[in-house]
Amino acid sequence: MKETFFLQTPPGLEKLAKKELELKFPGLAPQQALPSAQMERGGLSIELPVTIGLTLNYWLKIPNRILLRFAHFKCRDIPKLFNKVSKMDWSPFYAGQKVNFHISSHQSRLFDDRKISKALEDGLAQYLKRQEPKEKAKRRAHSFGSWHIYCRFEEDWCTLSIDTSGERLGLRGYKSDVGLAPLRENLAAALFLFTSLSEKEGPYHRDKIKALTLMDPFCGSGSLLTETALFYEPNLFRNYAFEFFPSWEQKNSPLKDLRRPSALNLDLPYFLVGSDIENARITTAHQNFKAAGIIEDEEDHILIQGDILDKEFCQRMAKNIFGAQKSNPVHAWCITNPPYGDRIKQPLTGPQLLENLNDWGPWQRIGLLLPADQKLPKKVGHYQQHSRLLFEHGGLKVAFTLYEPHPKS
Numbered sequence: 001m002k003e004t005f006f007l008q009t010p011p012g013l014e015k016l017a018k019k020e021l022e023l024k025f026p027g028l029a030p031q032q033a034l035p036s037a038q039m040e041r042g043g044l045s046i047e048l049p050v051t052i053g054l055t056l057n058y059w060l061k062i063p064n065r066i067l068l069r070f071a072h073f074k075c076r077d078i079p080k081l082f083n084k085v086s087k088m089d090w091s092p093f094y095a096g097q098k099v100n101f102h103i104s105s106h107q108s109r110l111f112d113d114r115k116i117s118k119a120l121e122d123g124l125a126q127y128l129k130r131q132e133p134k135e136k137a138k139r140r141a142h143s144f145g146s147w148h149i150y151c152r153f154e155e156d157w158c159t160l161s162i163d164t165s166g167e168r169l170g171l172r173g174y175k176s177d178v179g180l181a182p183l184r185e186n187l188a189a190a191l192f193l194f195t196s197l198s199e200k201e202g203p204y205h206r207d208k209i210k211a212l213t214l215m216d217p218f219c220g221s222g223s224l225l226t227e228t229a230l231f232y233e234p235n236l237f238r239n240y241a242f243e244f245f246p247s248w249e250q251k252n253s254p255l256k257d258l259r260r261p262s263a264l265n266l267d268l269p270y271f272l273v274g275s276d277i278e279n280a281r282i283t284t285a286h287q288n289f290k291a292a293g294i295i296e297d298e299e300d301h302i303l304i305q306g307d308i309l310d311k312e313f314c315q316r317m318a319k320n321i322f323g324a325q326k327s328n329p330v331h332a333w334c335i336t337n338p339p340y341g342d343r344i345k346q347p348l349t350g351p352q353l354l355e356n357l358n359d360w361g362p363w364q365r366i367g368l369l370l371p372a373d374q375k376l377p378k379k380v381g382h383y384q385q386h387s388r389l390l391f392e393h394g395g396l397k398v399a400f401t402l403y404e405p406h407p408k409s
């Protein structure tokens with residue numbers, strides 16, 4: 001039986017999230033044709049067998065959460081909502097644990113969050129009176145601390161969804177510390193995929209890997225580098241809400257066959273280079289690399305303190321990356337999230353930074369994440385603009401602008 005899942009994504013990244021699904025799905029479910037996913041604002045909806053839909057939590061790096069839509073009914077008043085909720089079979093997901101409600105309403109008679117919330121709470125309490133959950137189911141559900149139910153009213157229709165993720169998926173579980181203005185992990189993963197899709201040969205897929213050097217001169221805690229290295233790995237550094245669904249305790253539950261995937265431990269030929277003016281950030285990036293298990297081999301990366309305004313430092317780094325270019329061509333990207341100037345002063349304007357990077361060597365791609373209203377040139381030195389990705393980061397409209405080598409250079 002198929003269920004409807006909603007892959008909630010940051011606004012602006014819906015299309016990219018769909019690409020990620022299409023890219024990873026064949027490996028995830030080889031016997032299953034990928035059903036078409038419908039793009040909606042803020043996410044994708046897709047019908048999948050329940051075990052496959054839940055497994056997406058391990059593999060997809062761009063969504064914020066994965067919701068399971070389990071009820072859709074006409075509802076014009078609060079008593080009806082209470083009635084419906086109290087009579088529904090909640091046993092697969094609910095055994096009396098504390099849940100957070102997320103309510104939204106669009107062109108509906110029901111819009112008062114407090115009243116809706118109260119009807120949901122009372123309905124669940126009434127349900128529990130009718131059907132006392134088994135001790136085992138209670139224990140399982142209570143041993144997890146992040147439960148969310150989404151209740152959406154659209155005109156006269158109510159949709160109830162249970163969150164299968166728990167904490168948002170961008171919290172991967174490997175980070176011990178962050179800097180002042182860290183980039184969310186799911187956004188970092190999106191920038192990697194966007195850059196990868198821009199290459200003529202197609203994305204860096206795990207089945208046709210080629211060597212890639214990735215440089216981030218404002219690496220902070222190292223999100224862009226770490227997320228690149230882990231993009232095709234399942235995220236096993238944390239738990240997910242569905243792993244605590246009471247339905248695991250039910251006889252004949254389809255979840256019984258569900259297993260955590262094993263890490264692929266792909267030995268990808270990435271050479272990761274990160275620098276930051278703050279020594280503390282470099283220490284953090286080192287710790288995060290280690291916690292994420294990506295630096296077994298010290299030759300696969302350089303993490304170093306350095307100032308982008310220091311010419312001698314930039315020349316040294318360029319030599320590290322492109323030194324052997326003549327005998328052994330390097331496929332290198334520089335993708336980065338410079339300070340915007342709100343919490344940390346922006347050391348160079350976008351055009352100045354591009355001029356600086358133009359002098360380093362033959363990048364295949366340069367990508368800058370900056371506020372969308374900062375003007376960037378179409379051409380700089382050997383590079384021309386390739387594409388832009390617009391989305392929101394921390395409530396601010398930002399643009400990731402990609403440059404490629406100019407054909408004549």
Ligand SMILES: C[S@@+](CC[C@H](N)C(=O)[O-])C[C@H]1O[C@@H](n2cnc3c(N)ncnc32)[C@H](O)[C@@H]1O
Nearest residue numbers: 182183218219220221223276277307308339347
């Ligand atoms: C927006 S943060 C980058 C965050 C990073 N992507 C992460 O996820 O942690 C910008 C970083 O640039 C660093 N920075 C500021 N001025 C710099 C400079 N002149 N040279 C190199 N790094 C600099 C800051 O220390 C900060 O860590």
